[in-house]
Amino acid sequence: MINVLIADDQPLIRSAVKALIDLEADMHVIAEAASGEEALALCQQHHPDLVLMDIRMPHGDGIWATREIVNDQTCAATKVLILTTFEEEEYIFEALRAGASGFLGKGTDGRQLTQSIRSVHTGDSLLSPLATRKIIERFMTAESFEKSTAEFSLRHPVLTDRETEILTLVGLGLNNHAIAERLFISPLTVKTHINRLMTKCEVHDRSQLVIEAYESGLVSPGQNPRA
Template sequence: MTAPIRVLVCDDQALVRTGFATIIGAQPDMEVVGECADGRAAVDLAGRLQPDVVVMDVRMPVLDGIEATRLLAGAGVPQPVKVLVVTTFNLDEYVYEALRAGASGFLLKDAPPAQLLHGIRTVASGAALLAPEVTRRLVGRYAGRIRPPQPTDSALTPRELEVLRLLADGLSNGEIAAALVLSPETVKTYVSRILTKLDLRDRVQAVVYAYRRGLVS
């Protein structure tokens, strides 16, 4: 049997934190290994409990979710932890900073339980996740500040550009495969090539890159 996904929930609102923990803990493939109310506690607990995913709020006392994410998942961290950030529309700037800090995914706090669970599973698998609402409203708005200008997109083949555009529209590998009549394995290979050619860390950065370059709008 596959080991359950170990999840640490960090949110300074007790009702939200308890709600998330209850939903997550009810899943047979997930285990809530800890709860906390601020970013400093999240960093400390993550070091001891070694969660697979931290569900992280943004605005919290002591240490906010952005700095906590940078300490857990940022560049240069010896053993980075995957972080799924939860936010609201009025925190656009904070989520932009969390993206730079190394977060693997973003969801809105009012997302339905199924979307939260899907997000945790997606991030735990090593993929990245952006809620469509966040992609269009936030990433499109701040994409120009994520990376310095790139010289050209000519390194990508026409097919790779197609895959990148669909990825930026929020499609999964399976959905891209169906749209382009390819196998999921072939799409996975295309995505890997795109990340390598453009020197991008993950799918989140690929989405940002696509918006920055005007490949989607």
């Protein structure tokens, strides 16, 4: 059973989402929060498997709450899935850096919502590679790119040649099978390398590895995956 916490300051949104989730046999809404502070407190109390998090909320927005939940040892097993609107796209990069495992638009249909919850719960990245690249390309300005590249080299240990190859291909949007074919190794070996990369880069999922690939300078906005 996937226990879900819904964090949204609009009661109607919470009720609609709860109704959709509770129709599924393998998931259940364990609690509801109307603010970032309440979401953090309820996570500490109930330890949900996943938080469906709005961004704009009073008393601690969704980005703040995501960062607090991800960094709280009592919530170590909890994943955060941002539920936002198209107009709030400018916050998505910051939310991913805060530790969110992905995002959905509030125009998402019920089937996609529940499938996305399952995907994030099993440890997969919700974001498609193309969507991730588009977001990063939009918000990584030349100035911030140069700054973050320098910061990356200071805060992370040196990667092996193979890890560098795989991080580059993850950043370009290739999935495990495509990376395995490109490097003539097994998908299981790719998965092992990716798990090690997550540990070295101190990130929680594949979406954040894509961002690390950009910040390291291994991938640049607009780069062709076939390059």
